[in-house]
Amino acid sequence: xxxxxxxxxxxxxxxxxxxxxxxxxxxxxxxxxxxxxxxxxxxxxxxxxxxxxxxxxxxxxxxxxxxxxxxxxxxxxxxxxxxxxxxxxxxxxxxxxxxxxxxxxxxxxxxxxxxxxxxxxxxxxxxxxxxxxxxxxxxxxxxxxxxxxxxxxxxxxxxxxxxxxxxxxxxxxxxxxxxxxxxxxxxxxxxxxxxxxxxxxxxxxxxxxxxxxxxxxxxxxxxxxxxxxxxxxxxxxxxxxxxxxxxxxxxxxxxxxxxxxxxxxxxxxxxxxxxxxxxxxxxxxxxxxxxxxxxxxxxxxxxxxxxxxxxxxxxxxxxxxxxxxxxxxxxxxxxxxxxxxxxxxxx
Ligand SMILES: Nc1ncnc2c1ncn2[C@@H]1O[C@H](COP(=O)(O)OP(=O)(O)OP(=O)(O)O)[C@@H](O)[C@H]1O
Ligand SMILES: [Mg+2]
Numbered sequence: 001x002x003x004x005x006x007x008x009x010x011x012x013x014x015x016x017x018x019x020x021x022x023x024x025x026x027x028x029x030x031x032x033x034x035x036x037x038x039x040x041x042x043x044x045x046x047x048x049x050x051x052x053x054x055x056x057x058x059x060x061x062x063x064x065x066x067x068x069x070x071x072x073x074x075x076x077x078x079x080x081x082x083x084x085x086x087x088x089x090x091x092x093x094x095x096x097x098x099x100x101x102x103x104x105x106x107x108x109x110x111x112x113x114x115x116x117x118x119x120x121x122x123x124x125x126x127x128x129x130x131x132x133x134x135x136x137x138x139x140x141x142x143x144x145x146x147x148x149x150x151x152x153x154x155x156x157x158x159x160x161x162x163x164x165x166x167x168x169x170x171x172x173x174x175x176x177x178x179x180x181x182x183x184x185x186x187x188x189x190x191x192x193x194x195x196x197x198x199x200x201x202x203x204x205x206x207x208x209x210x211x212x213x214x215x216x217x218x219x220x221x222x223x224x225x226x227x228x229x230x231x232x233x234x235x236x237x238x239x240x241x242x243x244x245x246x247x248x249x250x251x252x253x254x255x256x257x258x259x260x261x262x263x264x265x266x267x268x269x270x271x272x273x274x275x276x277x278x279x280x281x282x283x284x285x286x287x288x289x290x291x292x293x294x295x296x297x298x299x300x301x302x303x304x305x306x307x308x309x310x311x312x313x314x315x316x317x318x319x320x321x322x323x324x325x326x327x328x329x330x331x332x333x334x335x336x337x338x339x340x341x342x343x344x345x346x347x
Pocket of ligand 1: 199239240244259260261267268270295296297298302
């Protein structure tokens with residue numbers, strides 16, 4: 001199984017990150033105190049933005065990937081991505097790529113301070129669309145992920161899905177709030193082949209609150225059905241520590257739960273889930289195995305610090321204890337309980 005899942009004859013993944021960021025993790029020695037002077041522990045900076053994270057996770061598994069992003073060639077993010085060996089297609093922009101700060105406290109509490117990002121004017125959006133279409137031609141998957149910079153039309157992802165269709169590449173979208181709602185409002189011609197909401201994003205779409213949605217399996221299913229009714233072929237719904245649900249165009253539904261892991265940072269876990277799903281798809285895996293890889297990749301990422309992405313060996317070691325199976329139509333609640341002993345560090 002592992003051997004098959006690590007074979008990537010299946011083609012190129014292209015990611016667009018319209019609003020990239022340098023993700024700077026500031027390690028606090030104690031609880032964050034407003035107004036105080038804080039002596040930080042070792043800090044680190046990694047190139048980020050959801051599309052960049054997905055690309056890093058695909059590349060870490062040996063997959064072929066191209067990252068499309070707006071950034072000037074002398075921007076620090078470009079140097080950082082080159083150091084990671086990620087093939088890039090950049091579109092020059094005037095401003096510097098934003099920095100997002102994660103303030104981490106010893107008890108695991110993380111405070112995120114995200115800059116808004118550099119606005120993209122219409123010519124820059126057109127250049128990004130061209131770069132994306134060029135990279136997408138002959139690719140297996142295109143991933144549109146993350147927020148849109150200030151001033152971007154909220155329906156830009158919908159427009160991009162329509163522009164990308166003639167390339168024949170399948171299209172995955174992971175976004176939230178207005179760009180997500182606009183994508184789904186734009187109709188079936190703009191619907192992606194794969195949508196990766198988390199519970200909060202599905203609640204935004206369903207117009208309900210997250211707690212109500214996750215407490216009611218029937219409401220959860222109805223919300224997923226709503227996505228299919230809007231033309232979304234496949235839905236990978238991630239549910240944090242509860243794992244994920246995969247709902248296919250053929251009406252099959254699977255759930256998978258990760259083992260209990262020692263969580264270090266869930267930043268980027270969802271991006272690694274999406275990457276795991278795509279890599280398994282490229283290796284020809286059936287739906288339940290794609291879901292297992294998605295959940296294992298997300299959980300492995302959550303066990304690593306910052307927005308670090310797991311190696312295939314780390315994903316394998318978690319995948320062995322992921323409990324995955326069909327969600328029976330009669331069964332109201334997501335199934336299986338975790339099998340690993342509480343607190344076991346599986347990495
Ligand atoms: N506490 C946890 N323990 C084990 N696995 C986790 C935990 N949190 C997340 N995961 C794994 O990561 C996957 C994605 O998590 P989640 O649903 O939180 O994504 P997300 O909200 O899209 O994250 P982000 O957008 O920050 O990358 C889950 O399906 C699960 O496999
Ligand atoms: Mg997410």
